[in-house]
Amino acid sequence: MSDWTAADVPDRTGRTAVVTGANGGLGLETTRILARKGARVVMACRSLDRGERAVEDVRVTDPDADLDVRELDLASLDSVAAFADGLDEPVDLLVNNAGVMWGPYRETEDGFEAQFGINHLGHFALTGHLLDRLRTGDSTRVVTVSSALHSRADGVPDEFDEREYDPRVAYARSKLANLLFAYELDRRADRLTSAACHPGWAATDLQTRGAEIAGNRLRLLVTRAANALLAQDPAAGVLPTLYAATAPDVVGGGYYGPSGFMNMRGPPERQASSEASYDREAARRLWSRSEALTGVEYDLSPSGEGDEADAVGD
Template sequence: MTEHWTARDVPDQTGRVAVVTGANTGLGFETAQVLAERGASVVLAVRDVEKGKQAAARFGAGADVTVQELDLASLESVRTAAAELHTALPKIDLLINNAGVMYPPRQTTREGFELQFGTNHLGHFAFTGLLLDLLLPVPGSRVVAVASIAHRLRAAIHFDDLQWENSYDRVAAYGQSKLANLMFGYELQRRLAPHGTTVALAAHPGVARTELMRNSPAALRGVFSAVAPLFTQDSARGALPILRAATDPGALGGQYYGPDGLGGYRGHPEVVSSSPQSHDLALQRRLWEVSEELTAVEYPVG
């Protein structure tokens, strides 16, 4: 009988430094907690510092956990956070881009980007680029992009209207942002490969019961609550694909981890497939170029 991968399989992380965005709750908290339990020094990169401190207080005695303010909806905040982390950290072994927003009414980031695309993709794109010099010298370092099965749901990169200014569909806009997360991860791996030290992977949690659904329309939340036990899993299980991508010694750059159950909704963490669209090299490169232009962040690789 095949042994399924669990949090018990996370290797010793002593001496490693992990930065986890959105780590005060849900998947980010569960991921950060396991890494800290295995000995990693963990930075909770969060928008609300007070909530971050409350989350840090929930870690076990002796855990090496710090809180870093990071508002991914503000490139100024992203730059400030990256500068402060350069002062605080000698290196980064793991960067886990987990934070996100889902299905809000149309809003914009500080720079005027549609909130889901601006936060989920552009904020993480800029944050990763500004921190990459702390990862590149570290053998075995990893960047993990947290995507979603929603990258298949009415998802496309709308280069003619990336910010949804002509019309707004919150579900399609979320799909665009999660497709962008995945395409960014694949393109980043291609650019990192010649350097031989840092790799990029992606993961998705299936359908995890977290606070992410709080912005959904009331009717959708009602349906979700009614059927949730049938096809969802708790945040601890949802974090397992992220943890496996981040720590499994056998994981390879460019792999995508998710639950192995029907539809990818729930199950044990395994390498899974993503949509054909997500593997389109021309679209990946175009998205990368547009993202560099919009964020004014140029990567030291590529």
């Protein structure tokens, strides 16, 4: 695993992947490599214009790439449902990649704190809506992209107080929620593999967008300088995602990240996430809360009928 690169991604011909946030950063690199390896990639993008520009970018080097741009706004549960309703084909891989980072307090269309609402709840709803399509795929996987910064959160609160809002804490909590969800999905599901990953420190616009939204020019300049000096490029940062999505030895409930200095860069390897991320009771509470907030209930019974047993995964 230590020398694994994008060249090691196996042939994906005949498989369909859905990648959220596919128009830029790690999502675009994920799309690029999966398409190069023969996959049909449904690019789930908030902006169709940016999505089409991303298609043009990919096809400069891969003119035969099978790409399908579709609108998905994870800040809107209606948009999530509409996207899923419009996708009438088996899905072999779902990469829950899109996200927002830091920035001032904002709410989604449905009134959720934005980082929790987009990073976790939007993907929770999307995965639930796509469950039937995912379960018809061959060797189906769901890969949820978290962050090493999840370790700064000791839990996911029931409410967010705008008066005491710290965007960095909120981001860490949303990334912890990603892991609690990914691990719980793998415990509950019997026909797919759910794994998680983190990119280490990759230079994308995710870090700078929050400073731009906040209008904090100093933080923007510092972030850009740090990215230039310390971060790896998106082509390297995407390797843990690609590994979790395609490598044959990936295990359900596994967590994959860079193996180099402070797990910020380097080839992918399986790692341990924070102690809080393995709290099964917290995962069950978050699952129930997420179903209540989104209105999306998962039917994970083997036959597709009846109630999912509470003891699954224990």
